[in-house]
Amino acid sequence: MKEQSLETIEFELAVLVRHITSIASNKKNWTLDRSAYLLLHQIFAHGSAGVKALADEFRLDISTVSRQAAALEQKGYVCRIPDPLDGRAFSFQITDLGKKELVENKQERLARVTDKLQDWSDEECQRFGQLLRKFNRTFK
Amino acid sequence: MKEQSLETIEFELAVLVRHITSIASNKKNWTLDRSAYLLLHQIFAHGSAGVKALADEFRLDISTVSRQAAALEQKGYVCRIPDPLDGRAFSFQITDLGKKELVENKQERLARVTDKLQDWSDEECQRFGQLLRKFNRTFK
């Protein structure tokens, strides 16, 4: 019944995060960490945005995003555009280099997942993706 | 097709970890963080174990687990038992207080998940749990 499934989900989520963060800790030499990856993805997929909007999107402190965005800018993956209507605000736009980096990073991540799920059926993959997406929406 | 599903999984996993870690960052006042929770769970569920075995289980550095275990011991959630056959080694056993804490913490976590998934069908919950567990096994 549902109670039992919820307990499984609760526990397996904790384990999942443990596993994924431990991979992240070991691959320090990656060009983009998860934060940078998601930030760049967001800027790419939803157009330019300011630090405030990005922080809200990811439920991070503005200061954290400010630093992450500055790091992306420093690497030349995004450029900063002053808002013509508001002298305080900026927005970020992904650069060609940033797009290249994003695609390459996505490929690496995809390859890792593909490798893990090589024995999974199409149906399982599809369902897992759907459910993950649906679960992520519960955070909004 | 599968490729598309894999891309979804890849991206949604990154988002999921982002969401969950951001919850964890905000609730600093929790009695058990994820590491402590999993560690205590492991010691509870699979009997006493040494730092080395626990570190292998979670793919963490021995030093990290050593500190985490020391913290659990300090709070009285586990006790340290010298290995009679090996003067270097210890194992940890969960205490009654530790069990109490583990159960309470599990309830809190479960309540959070239950709240999120209140509109999900039994089938969805069951499937999500199964797939999460199956996915976690790919890390072994």
Add this chain to the structure above:
DNA sequence: CTATATAGTTGCATAATACAATTATAAAGT
């Protein structure tokens, strides 16, 4: 115009982690 709100940055503290050095003990080689 003054007071308050907002966008963003920067300084500081914290927490989880890995890596390196160290200690103590066990096991293996000669």
Add this chain to the structure above:
DNA sequence: ACTTTATAATTGTATTATGCAACTATATAG
């Protein structure tokens, strides 16, 4: 038997992601 090497665990140090608080500069409201 003694020396070397391997192993369990701890501790010191550095890094990294993060939040909070203080601050700056600009915008908006009273």
